Amino acid sequence: MLSEKINKALNEQIAKEAFASSAYLAMASWCEQKGYEGATNFFYKQSEEERMHMMKIFHFVNEAEGKAISPAVAQPEHDFPSYRSVFEAALAHEKGVTKSIHELVKLATDQNDFRTLNLLQWFVDEQLEEENQIQTILDKLNLIGDNGVGIFMIDTEVGKKAAAKDPAAEV
Numbered sequence: 798m799l800s801e802k803i804n805k806a807l808n809e810q811i812a813k814e815a816f817a818s819s820a821y822l823a824m825a826s827w828c829e830q831k832g833y834e835g836a837t838n839f840f841y842k843q844s845e846e847e848r849m850h851m852m853k854i855f856h857f858v859n860e861a862e863g864k865a866i867s868p869a870v871a872q873p874e875h876d877f878p879s880y881r882s883v884f885e886a887a888l889a890h891e892k893g894v895t896k897s898i899h900e901l902v903k904l905a906t907d908q909n910d911f912r913t914l915n916l917l918q919w920f921v922d923e924q925l926e927e928e929n930q931i932q933t934i935l936d937k938l939n940l941i942g943d944n945g946v947g948i949f950m951i952d953t954e955v956g957k958k959a960a961a962k963d964p965a966a967e968v
């Protein structure tokens with residue numbers, strides 16, 4: 798049985814994953830309107846992944862005899878000044894999620910909640926992977942430059958990353 802404190806914290810994380818899914822959907826929409834095909838596919842898939850993350854915690858809470866709450870989702874940002882800024886926003890967002898996952902790990906450790914810790918270990922690894930993936934794209938933008946040709950080349954690469962993603966296999 799989950800403690801009330803852990804249950805509450807997990808519901809807060811469910812809400813953050815739901816917001817992440819919505820935020821990535823908004824990023825995909827902006828990229829699609831601008832014609833950045835690779836990033837469009839990347840963010841649509843990322844949005845699906847975040848929903849999977851939300852559901853992974855959601856099911857866990859109910860299976861652990863807690864009470865999972867379907868969250869209200871705030872309106873995310875829909876306008877971005879540049880291609881680069883979308884990835885910067887995505888990275889900043891992931892860093893925030895990583896921080897909250899680490900805080901959850903601390904809480905579950907303090908409470909000797911080994912089942913929650915086991916769930917969270919997956920998220921610790923996933924956050925590292927997600928941050929690295931977005932940082933790599935930003936590194937390439939720095940290297941190649943974000944002029945028209947640079948963005949075209951990087952967007953093609955981002956499209957390949959998106960094609961290799963299988964959100965259903967993530968969880």
Ligand code: FEO
Nearest residue numbers: 814847850894927
């Ligand atoms: Fe589920 Fe990207 O945090």
